[in-house]
Amino acid sequence: MTITRHPIRKEIQRGCISIFAGVALWELLARALLENELLIPPPTSVVRTFWRLTLSGELYKHFQATLIEFTYGFSAACVVGVTLGYLMGRYKWFDDILDPWIATLYSIPVIALVPLIIIWFGIGIISKIVVVFKITLVAIMLNTAAGIKNLDPVWLELAKSLRLNGWETTYKIRFPGALPYIITGMRLGVGRALLAVVVAELMAANAGLGYLLRDSSETWDSPKLFVTVILLAAIGLVSFNLIKRVEQKMAPWRQSAEWSSES
Amino acid sequence: MNENRNLTPTLLRVGSVITGLLLWHYIANLVINDTAILVSPVVVVTKAYEMLVTTGELYPHLFASSQIFFWGFVLAILVGVPLGFVMALSPLVRDYVNPWMTTLYTAPRIAFAPVLLLWFGIGAGSKIAIVFLGCVFPILINSYYGMRVVNREYVELARSFRLNRWALFGKILLPASIPFILSGIRLAIGRGLTGVAIAEWFGASEGLGYLVFFAGQTLNVPILFVGVAAFALLGIIGFELVRRFEAFVTPWRKA
Numbered sequence: 419m420t421i422t423r424h425p426i427r428k429e430i431q432r433g434c435i436s437i438f439a440g441v442a443l444w445e446l447l448a449r450a451l452l453e454n455e456l457l458i459p460p461p462t463s464v465v466r467t468f469w470r471l472t473l474s475g476e477l478y479k480h481f482q483a484t485l486i487e488f489t490y491g492f493s494a495a496c497v498v499g500v501t502l503g504y505l506m507g508r509y510k511w512f513d514d515i516l517d518p519w520i521a522t523l524y525s526i527p528v529i530a531l532v533p534l535i536i537i538w539f540g541i542g543i544i545s546k547i548v549v550v551f552k553i554t555l556v557a558i559m560l561n562t563a564a565g566i567k568n569l570d571p572v573w574l575e576l577a578k579s580l581r582l583n584g585w586e587t588t589y590k591i592r593f594p595g596a597l598p599y600i601i602t603g604m605r606l607g608v609g610r611a612l613l614a615v616v617v618a619e620l621m622a623a624n625a626g627l628g629y630l631l632r633d634s635s636e637t638w639d640s641p642k643l644f645v646t647v648i649l650l651a652a653i654g655l656v657s658f659n660l661i662k663r664v665e666q667k668m669a670p671w672r673q674s675a676e677w678s679s680e681s
Numbered sequence: 682m683n684e685n686r687n688l689t690p691t692l693l694r695v696g697s698v699i700t701g702l703l704l705w706h707y708i709a710n711l712v713i714n715d716t717a718i719l720v721s722p723v724v725v726v727t728k729a730y731e732m733l734v735t736t737g738e739l740y741p742h743l744f745a746s747s748q749i750f751f752w753g754f755v756l757a758i759l760v761g762v763p764l765g766f767v768m769a770l771s772p773l774v775r776d777y778v779n780p781w782m783t784t785l786y787t788a789p790r791i792a793f794a795p796v797l798l799l800w801f802g803i804g805a806g807s808k809i810a811i812v813f814l815g816c817v818f819p820i821l822i823n824s825y826y827g828m829r830v831v832n833r834e835y836v837e838l839a840r841s842f843r844l845n846r847w848a849l850f851g852k853i854l855l856p857a858s859i860p861f862i863l864s865g866i867r868l869a870i871g872r873g874l875t876g877v878a879i880a881e882w883f884g885a886s887e888g889l890g891y892l893v894f895f896a897g898q899t900l901n902v903p904i905l906f907v908g909v910a911a912f913a914l915l916g917i918i919g920f921e922l923v924r925r926f927e928a929f930v931t932p933w934r935k936a
Binding site: 428429435436437440457515518528533538609621631634635650651658 | 793878902912
């Protein structure tokens, strides 16, 4: 807009330089200034630990546990969230009934609810699925409702003049119209759900990346801790970008105020 | 007619809240009947009254949490807004900072908590750092975005008035990006509260987060609910404060 755009290749080039320089600096400083690896392990030792954990299958086991919890909770939330959100968008009275409860649930930090969910659902996999479900549900519900409400009335008139029946209007007009909003809700849900599942695993679990985090920090195993942290960061990055791609494809006209969305 | 239309939603809302609370009360007392799992809202309110008025034991926790929240939040604004501006105005800085920023932003924040604890110890420092890490990105991103989407016509207007760089910044760019910054701050409140809860779970001896986790571990459900309610209340109050401030600072925007 006001600032001239520069070619994307330069951007990537600079990004790579920045990452490379940062890692090199980290390695140098960690080797030169610190005697032991407790505070900041150098990248080489992090990579070595990563390789060791991968070979032993330990990393895979925890990764799989987290992934399963995440997938179950997330898919359940998508189904229930879209349904309830649709009803909220269509019927004002339903919205009014649910609104005070959603507003309350929304303003509670998820982390504060985790102990309660663990009391109710135990320390196994179910409590983590519930945590993921709860967080994703609210985001998807609110966004679906907004999408249904903000539907362009022209489309509804079109549906009327084409004599679509109620079901067809929902299926062919309302749902596709709200889809970009639903995807936005999912994207918001992914980040929070990832955070929450790790918290729940940290608090009480015997597998999962959160458990690994706790295990390595309690045994002062810094390289292992850093492996987990970097892995979690990578998972966050990949899932965020994946959903953003989907979002851009579904609704290229929408400008999102998120990071690295260039004007 | 008009009155009637406004009345029905209110009735529905109030009815929904009352029905929900009654349902909660009877499920707790008749179906579950185990105070280690669920207690009636009456018990929760009694407990809250006791902790606020009779013993006053909630105040130290509230105070500890708000202190951590405040410092982390203020630091996040002090760092986030200028950095967002610099990144918006200089593509060079943006390109170098961007990969690190994106990584830190998209990673689940809790992952950094043990590392920060390792670096800053279990005192206030690590807790403030965790809150800071939660708050800074929404603020930074919104400041950046606000500066980037300033209407081109305003900038051209400034050029035709021959405003110098600083005047352009102070009179056009800054006011135009304030609504964005404020919505970033609003987003940051929720994330900051989550940060407080995370921070106090790691090696704290007071604070709302500590209260909730301690209650969870000792199966003290009434206190657990009071703690959760306190968090919700803080979130609502913070949100409302920023909204009021927003309406005050940017009166040209429709509320």
